[in-house]
Amino acid sequence: MRMFFWGAVLGAAALSGQEAGKMIKADAAFDAIVPAGAKIEKLAGGLVFTEGPLWIREGGYLLFSDVVGNANYKWTPGGQVTVVRKQVFAGKAAPGSFIGPNGQTLDKQGLVLTCEHGNRRIVRTQKNGSLTAVVNRFEGKRLNSPNDLVFRSNGDLYFTDPPYGLAKQDDDPAKDLKFNGVYRLTAAGKLEVLVKDMTRPNGLAFSPDEKKLYVANSDPARKIWMVYDVKPDGTLAGGKVFFDVTKQTADGLPDGMKVDTKGNLYCTGPGGVWVFSPQGKHLGSIAPAETPANCAWGDADGKSLYITARTGLYRVKLNIEGVRP
Numbered sequence: 217m218r219m220f221f222w223g224a225v226l227g228a229a230a231l232s233g234q235e236a237g238k239m240i241k242a243d244a245a246f247d248a249i250v251p252a253g254a255k256i257e258k259l260a261g262g263l264v265f266t267e268g269p270l271w272i273r274e275g276g277y278l279l280f281s282d283v284v285g286n287a288n289y290k291w292t293p294g295g296q297v298t299v300v301r302k303q304v305f306a307g308k309a310a311p312g313s314f315i316g317p318n319g320q321t322l323d324k325q326g327l328v329l330t331c332e333h334g335n336r337r338i339v340r341t342q343k344n345g346s347l348t349a350v351v352n353r354f355e356g357k358r359l360n361s362p363n364d365l366v367f368r369s370n371g372d373l374y375f376t377d378p379p380y381g382l383a384k385q386d387d388d389p390a391k392d393l394k395f396n397g398v399y400r401l402t403a404a405g406k407l408e409v410l411v412k413d414m415t416r417p418n419g420l421a422f423s424p425d426e427k428k429l430y431v432a433n434s435d436p437a438r439k440i441w442m443v444y445d446v447k448p449d450g451t452l453a454g455g456k457v458f459f460d461v462t463k464q465t466a467d468g469l470p471d472g473m474k475v476d477t478k479g480n481l482y483c484t485g486p487g488g489v490w491v492f493s494p495q496g497k498h499l500g501s502i503a504p505a506e507t508p509a510n511c512a513w514g515d516a517d518g519k520s521l522y523i524t525a526r527t528g529l530y531r532v533k534l535n536i537e538g539v540r541p
Contacts, residue, residue: 236256236257236258236504236505236528236530237256237488237502237503237504237505237530237532238256238503239254239256239500239501239502239503240488240500240501240502240503241499241500242498242499242500242501243497243498243499243500245493245497245499246491246499246500248535248536249476249480249491249499249500249534249535249536250500250502250532250534250535251533251534251535254532254533254534255532256502256503256504256505256523256530256531256532257530257531257532258504258505258528258529258530259291259295259522259528259529259530259531260291260295260297260528260529261527261528261529262527263282263285263289263526263527263528263529264282264284264285264527265282265283265284265285265314265509265526265527266280266281266282266509266510266524266525266526266527266528266529267280267281267282267283267317267318267319267472267509267510267524268280268281268283268288268317268318268319268320268330268331268472268510268524269320269510269511269512269514269522269523269524269529270320270321270322270328270512270541271512271513271514271515271522271540272322272328273516273540274326276292276293276515276516277290277291277292277293278290278291278292278512278514278522278529279291279300279320279328280320280522280524280529281316281317281318281319281320281330282316282317283314283315283316283317283318283333284312284313284314284315284316285316286302286303286304286305286315286316286317286334287299287300287301287302287303287304287316287317288300288301288302288304288317288330291529297529301317304316304317304332304334304335305332305333305334305335307334309334309383310383313334313381313383314333314361314380314381315333315334315381316332316333316334317330317331317332317333318330318331318332318333318361318362318363318364319331319362319363319364319365319375319419319472319510320365321365321366321367321541322367322541323340323367323371323541324367324371327340327341327342327343328340328341329341329350329365329373331361331362331363331364331365331375332362333361333362333363333380333381334361334381335352336352336358336359336360336361336362336381337349337350337351337352337359337362338350338351338352338362338365338373338375350373350401351373351375351399351401351407354393354397354399354407354409357392357393358390358392358393359377359393360377360378360379360381360382360391360392360393360396361377361378361379361380361381361382362375362376362377363375363376363377363378363380363417363418363419364376364418364419364420364472364510365420366420366421366422366541367541368422368426368446368450369426370403370450371402371403372400372401372402372403372450373400373401374398374399374400374401374410374420374422374429375398375399375401375420376396376397376398376399376417376418376419376420376431377393377396377397377398377399377417378396378416378417378418378434379391379396380416395409395412395413396412396414396415396416396417397409397410397411397412397414397417398410398411398414398417398420398431398452400450400451402450408451410444410451410452411431411444411452411455414431414433414442415433415435415437415438416433416434416435416469417431417432417433418431418432418433418434418469418470418471418472419431419432419470419471419472419473419483419484419510420432420473421473421474421475421481421539422446422475422539423475423479423494424475424477424478424479424539426446427445427446428443428444428445428446429443429444429446429452430442430443430444430458430473430475430481430483431443431444432469432470432471432472432473432483432485433470434469434470434471435469436469437462438462439460439461439462439464439469439470439485439486440457440458440459440460440461440462440470441457441458441459441470441473441481441483442455442456442457442458443455443456443457443458443496458492458496459483459490459492459496459498461485461486461490464485464486464487465486466486466487466488466507467486467487467507468484468485468486468487468488468507468508468509469485469486470483470484470485471483471484471485471508471509471510472484472508472509472510472511472524473511474511474512474513474521474538474539475538475539476513476534476536476537476538476539477536477537477538477539478494478536479493479494480492480493480494480499480536481494482502482511482521482538484508484509484510484511484523487501487503487507488501488502488503488504488507488508489501489502489503489504489508489511489521489523502521502523502532504523504525504528504530505525505528505530506525506526506527506528506530507525507526508523508524508525508526508530509524509525509526510523510524511523511524512538512540513537513538513539513540514531514540515533517537518537518538518540519533519534519535519536519537519538520532520533520534521533521534521538
């Protein structure tokens with residue numbers, strides 16, 4: 217199966233540099249993260265539900281997905297947004313369904329891995345543009361709709377599998393698995409489920425030393441981030457709530473996240489990107505003009521946080537370098 221590169225240009229150069237959002241300081245430590253006078257820039261608009269940002273160092277551009285628009289895009293520093301791949305899911309779906317691509321990352325060879333909701337799989341894009349399925353089943357049953365993914369330095373791939381790509385989610389007759397899991401695909405090719413008791417596992421990230429794994433739960437009834445100890449063999453233990461925002465009424469749920477080299481977390485959630493210390497203290501929030509769903513580090517120095525938020529793409533330049541694939 218080929219990955220087609222389309223020439224359509226959405227054109228967003230006029231947006232670059234436009235201030236679009238605000239910083240909300242909750243603790244003095246926020247000042248060490250956010251430069252004085254930092255501004256949130258809107259880089260692109262006119263999309264549907266942006267997700268899966270991923271900076272490509274070789275070439276210096278950002279890939280991102282549109283999980284409702286059912287397409288992958290490329291943003292270049294010149295301000296252009298072009299379609300990389302459209303109609304990722306070719307089946308039938310009701311308007312507004314979450315059937316397109318979602319989270320993305322890079323493997324050790326620099327190849328892009330993409331979660332595909334409607335296709336219920338994770339794929340790798342080869343250098344020639346062809347697509348190879350990485351995983352689509354667990355114990356012979358189809359996955360629900362892989363959502364986000366992250367590699368451990370030893371080559372093990374961790375990913376979440378909520379039911380968002382299914383029309384009726386947990387009640388969909390096409391749902392083969394009775395749970396929504398957090399999985400590990402080892403470098404040797406063994407797939408195992410590590411967590412089965414989260415209702416809506418979503419974004420995930422390792423601490424810089426890989427001793428902790430953070431996982432978002434995007435359930436309106438339990439809006440939390442969990443943290444797990446990563447055992448030497450790569451399995452998880454000691455799961456506990458890292459932070460709970462269930463009582464927050466602003467739009468948005470715990471979703472995508474990233475960490476910086478100091479161990480601070482940047483977690484999309486109600487009203488913006490929540491910034492936490494490694495100890496779980498809320499330092500402040502980065503609030504773009506739209507509700508964010510995911511974020512990623514980019515630019516040459518790795519200090520720019522790119523944020524995918526509903527119909528737009530945003531960026532803010534910070535003080536600390538992020539952990540990138």
